[in-house]
Amino acid sequence: MNRCGGYSSSRSRGRGRQSWQRKTNDSSSDFQSPVQTDTTSTGRMSDSLDRKPLRTWQVKGHNSDGVVSQEYQNVAPVNCHSSSNVIGHKSDGIVSRNKVNVTSAGRHSQQHEHFVRGENNFRGGKAKKWIASSKTSSTIDSGDDKQPGFSSVEAKVPINLDRCVVESEEPDVSRLSLESKVETSHSDNRVVVLGSNEDEHDYKDNEHSGCSKSQAFDICPPKTDSVITLKPSLLATNREKRNELKKSIDEPKGIILRPGMVLLKSYLSSSEQANILRICRTQGLGSAGFYQPAYREGGELHLKMMCFGEFWDPETSKYWKVRPLDQAKPPSIPSEFLLLVDRAMKFSHSLIGEHSKVKNVEDILPPVYPDICLVNYYAKTGRLGLHQDKDESRESLSKGTPIVSFSIGDSAKFLYSDQRDAENADNVILESGDVLIFGGKSRHIFHGVSTILPDTAPKSLLESTNFRPGRLNLTFRQHL
Ligand SMILES: O=C(O)CCC(=O)C(=O)O
Numbered sequence: 460m461n462r463c464g465g466y467s468s469s470r471s472r473g474r475g476r477q478s479w480q481r482k483t484n485d486s487s488s489d490f491q492s493p494v495q496t497d498t499t500s501t502g503r504m505s506d507s508l509d510r511k512p513l514r515t516w517q518v519k520g521h522n523s524d525g526v527v528s529q530e531y532q533n534v535a536p537v538n539c540h541s542s543s544n545v546i547g548h549k550s551d552g553i554v555s556r557n558k559v560n561v562t563s564a565g566r567h568s569q570q571h572e573h574f575v576r577g578e579n580n581f582r583g584g585k586a587k588k589w590i591a592s593s594k595t596s597s598t599i600d601s602g603d604d605k606q607p608g609f610s611s612v613e614a615k616v617p618i619n620l621d622r623c624v625v626e627s628e629e630p631d632v633s634r635l636s637l638e639s640k641v642e643t644s645h646s647d648n649r650v651v652v653l654g655s656n657e658d659e660h661d662y663k664d665n666e667h668s669g670c671s672k673s674q675a676f677d678i679c680p681p682k683t684d685s686v687i688t689l690k691p692s693l694l695a696t697n698r699e700k701r702n703e704l705k706k707s708i709d710e711p712k713g714i715i716l717r718p719g720m721v722l723l724k725s726y727l728s729s730s731e732q733a734n735i736l737r738i739c740r741t742q743g744l745g746s747a748g749f750y751q752p753a754y755r756e757g758g759e760l761h762l763k764m765m766c767f768g769e770f771w772d773p774e775t776s777k778y779w780k781v782r783p784l785d786q787a788k789p790p791s792i793p794s795e796f797l798l799l800v801d802r803a804m805k806f807s808h809s810l811i812g813e814h815s816k817v818k819n820v821e822d823i824l825p826p827v828y829p830d831i832c833l834v835n836y837y838a839k840t841g842r843l844g845l846h847q848d849k850d851e852s853r854e855s856l857s858k859g860t861p862i863v864s865f866s867i868g869d870s871a872k873f874l875y876s877d878q879r880d881a882e883n884a885d886n887v888i889l890e891s892g893d894v895l896i897f898g899g900k901s902r903h904i905f906h907g908v909s910t911i912l913p914d915t916a917p918k919s920l921l922e923s924t925n926f927r928p929g930r931l932n933l934t935f936r937q938h939l
């Protein structure tokens with residue numbers, strides 16, 4: 460679907476290894492000098508780093524690929540310390556390249572220390588244990604103006620980064636992400652990536668916290684006694700409840716936005732919305748649940764994602780039976796979701812029938828039998844750049860098979876346009892319970908979410924589900 464991270468950027472997200480991900484054989488010489496080092500140490504580097512996030516990762520594997528990714532945000536100044544540990548076997552051919560992206564202004568120097576422990580199992584001989592280390596350092600210059608920039612540095616080193624220190628000359632670094640790639644010349648075994656985020660609370664903006672590649676993200680976290688919320692006045696609460704009730708009693712209103720593009724206002728009832736949230740919450744906590752997606756280039760999407768049916772991978776812009784990251788299999792699309800899609804399609808067809816003279820409404824809005832559902836959770840700072848959904852099969856795309864989109868929670872400003880042009884795009888506010896359908900001649904529109912309108916979710920929905928502030932969007936698609 461080629462969705463871009465920046466709002467109007469046009470970054471393409473095609474599949475394929477990057478040059479730095481090429482399989483290679485040439486690193487065995489990097490491992491020759493064992494160094495007696497405690498590679499399991501996760502101790503902080505120095506006092507000056509003490510208040511900074513510390514994360515520990517461990518990669519265990521042999522003859523395989525693995526990715527370790529770590530992110531720090533709003534760390535000012537950036538002094539990060541991370542620690543990871545790679546335990547490998549058959550060290551021949553292991554190569555890793557570390558990529559560090561710093562989204563900020565200014566210059567940042569970084570030093571990496573890499574430690575690796577491994578075992579060579581010689582046929583018929585004794586296993587030889589070794590520890591190797593290497594150091595690299597580099598400077599990232601992400602622009603001399605004060606505008607946030609994006610830099611990426613890759614270093615080829617014996618194996619995975621173990622410790623990384625990034626120091627900044629600028630105090631306003633907002634985001635740093637580290638990605639470590641482990642590669643070997645053999646690919647017959649899978650790598651196990653274990654990670655832990657030891658002090659998630661160091662994050663100042665928790666939009667991205669609580670959800671690393673290995674952590675569950677709860678869209679409806681249980682209420683805790685320690686959180687004190689200020690209640691709105693009784694009058695305001697009653698007024699909101701009356702409005703919500705009125706909306707739920709009103710007939711759903713259908714609007715034809717353009718040929719093949721229909722907006723059904725307040726289409727999902729409160730209980731349907733709550734049920735969708737509960738199902739997504741349960742599945743989202745499961746093995747193929749919500750995670751923080753990132754593009755192949757390293758930048759993260761401004762949302763959390765999970766999938767039903769098959770997995771859509773932003774790194775490759777492809778659908779997969781299992782999530783490449785961890786081989787987790789997405790749950791199938793719940794039957795109640797499919798019934799709602801079917802009902803919305805029928806409603807849209809009768810709406811189109813009332814407003815046009817075509818014999819067959821399916822010529823304007825073709826039918827859809829979804830086999831994929833992408834679920835996006837947007838926090839209040841969430842967004843999604845203008846993009847086209849075009850990773851479905853050629854057949855599905857050429858028929859104009861629609862995308863059916865459900866919005867739940869906070870409202871969103873949704874942009875759509877024939878061009879990738881956010882400035883001149885049309886927009887519509889998608890509120891909780893709205894269903895948007897775009898197919899036929901509108902199937903290839905550029906679309907995206909520019910802003911989430913905070914605190915606009917129906918209060919009763921929040922009360923009954925504990926849904927966290929933000930918006931949930933489900934897009935149903937037919938891939939095959
Ligand atoms: O959140 C939305 O309304 C749009 C989502 C979308 O376009 C997508 O997931 O491809």
Ligand SMILES: [Fe+2]
Binds near residue numbers: 460848
């Ligand atoms: Fe999309």
